[in-house]
Amino acid sequence: MTDKNYMVLFEKYLRGESTAEETEALIDLIGSEDKFKEMLEVELMNADPTIDETIKKRIFGKIRLETTREKSYLSVNWRKTMQWAAIFLLPVLSAFTVYYFTQRPQRNLQPTVITAQKGEKAEVVLPDGSNVWINSGSTLTYDRHFNGKERSVYLQGEAYFEVTENKKRPFIVHTKHITVQALGTSFNVRSYETDSLASAVLLEGKVKVSASGHETILSVNERATFDKRKQTLLADRVEALNFIEWKNGNIYFSNQTYDEIARALSRIYNVEIQFASEQLRPMRFSGTLGSSGIKNALDILSMTSPMYYEMKDTTIILHHKAEMVK
Template identity: 35%
Template sequence: MDQKTFDALLERFLSEDLSRDEAEQVLHSLEDKDMRSQWQAAITGLLENRQLHGLSDPARRDAVRKAILAKKAPVPIRKSPLRYLKYAAAAAVIAAVALVLYKPGRQETSLQAGNVPLAGQVIPGGNKAVLVLADGSQITLDTAGNGTIARQGNVQVIKLDSGQLAYNPSGKAGAVGYNTLATPRGGQFRIILPDGSKVWLNAASTLRFPNAFTGSEREVELSGEAYFEVAKNPSMPFRVKVNEMAVQVLGTHFNVMAYPDEPGIRTTLLEGAVKVEHGSKAVQLTPGQQVQLTPSGGMSLEKDVDVEEVVAWKNGYFHFNRESLQGVMRQIGRWYDAEIAYEGEIAPRQFGGKIERSSSVTEVLKILELSKVHYRIEGKKIIVMP
């Protein structure tokens, strides 16, 4: 195994992106003394250039240390403290693979920040996004380190240890600039806005927002899908603009789904109250209700919505409840960054089920087979057949 192969596999190792077969390959290679030495050398080299994923928390380090002792991983205890720490961390990653990265019964683990997906492979999405600052500069968040990643006047832009983005204003707000958070297909991200509001951004979505909220209202622009937990401030209402529609709130929890390839824009309220406006039309929502805006401009109100289904993506699940085949495949295509194609005549069907979004694509697609719908995968293309 050459050095480039080592480095690529190790990056996926640290990013928790190993399949079961790859994890077993690593463990088997460690049975050979020479291979184990090569692994330690490769890991040490990477540790000199990046923080070891998941070991910044002292409690996590202690848990991994115990895993090392339990597995009796080889650690050169007679080295200097600094060198010992590097080798200990290297051994920690190797020893803890089965305990930390791999869960029995699953072919692939959840993707985390810093992934480098293999070309042509259909794999689950993860925490991936790009932040475009007011001056046009871009920061790739899944590879950016934790801590302050930008400053805009009196506002610090911080990537937290939890992997989410936060804005920390200090002092009086200066000139207001607009930033854009964009997730790719196969990506998601969380952000804490300057007012303390929390936003979960789903795959293939963008959120445009100011680096400081001033004036009489707080306004952001959304494309795609997001879940909002808005910080209460009755004197400064919060507005979400989606094309020609606006959602106005004071402090509440709600979900907006506005993908261009979906049949309409859906706003679902979980807590509080919102008003959805489109031209001269306005609909007031109470918890458990959903308003749908069709491309033609019509608005309809649905009561007693299954809110668990609506926000399942935010909680790490696919949740289908009488969902059409096309609706199921649109969600799968966005999360696994896969092209969807249809072959032959497929009768209309509805599907139901709940499964983790970290599951392999074949596990998710089993719901199709239950209704005698078949598929095949060619690279990053999923072809649905009768």
């Protein structure tokens, strides 16, 4: 057994999980007290500096105390040897093991976080095989319990989900304002902090959407929209495929204000958009802006509205045509 693996073996034995072969290897190690003592002391010397010094001293003291009694504990009978091992290992490793499991950084306990920065998109396959496409300026989080009794993820922003069917483990998307529950289905969830509305659109299957004490069941081509200010949850019929155009680089808007459109374009293209005219903010637009870049999107908007724009590096300023200097 290598020095790298001995602590893992000790921990397995203490938990009662070691195999017969591993137990024999542990007995062999214990049979060489000097090596055992040396290995533990080296481990402690190299341990994380955040370990309390008093804990280290207690462990060193236990090592020295126990190794002076080696002959009275050792026996050729393996059962007696294991009794000795239990007596020896428990006091010597207790402090270290408590630290190992409760105080050292728990990397495996940390949630998994996937972020699509502004101007980017991300795609991820979850542990259950579900596929998720994450839109610009969005973050998806799930923890190590994801594939347990339920499959929960936490979303800030927008994502499209194709969920692997599992009737025993519901798939739940949590956002700040709405919760969407499904068994096996395809749907889009949008819940940006800066938007006045949060929504879910169903493409396949059925989902339950909950928000602020309200609840609705969606069928295919239905949308649930939660108004954050009014605290209302309403459902309506839509062409669901339009709402996942962003996956392919296209940008679709459904009767959204220029204020909302500006925030969306800012996220998608990682630019700053300013309004020179406040008259533009409440104006609305429905349609697809294509996938040819920010200039093409602004050209379409300017052709269908009283808006024109100017670009200064990564800053875009929107003007009302009535304010043009002739």
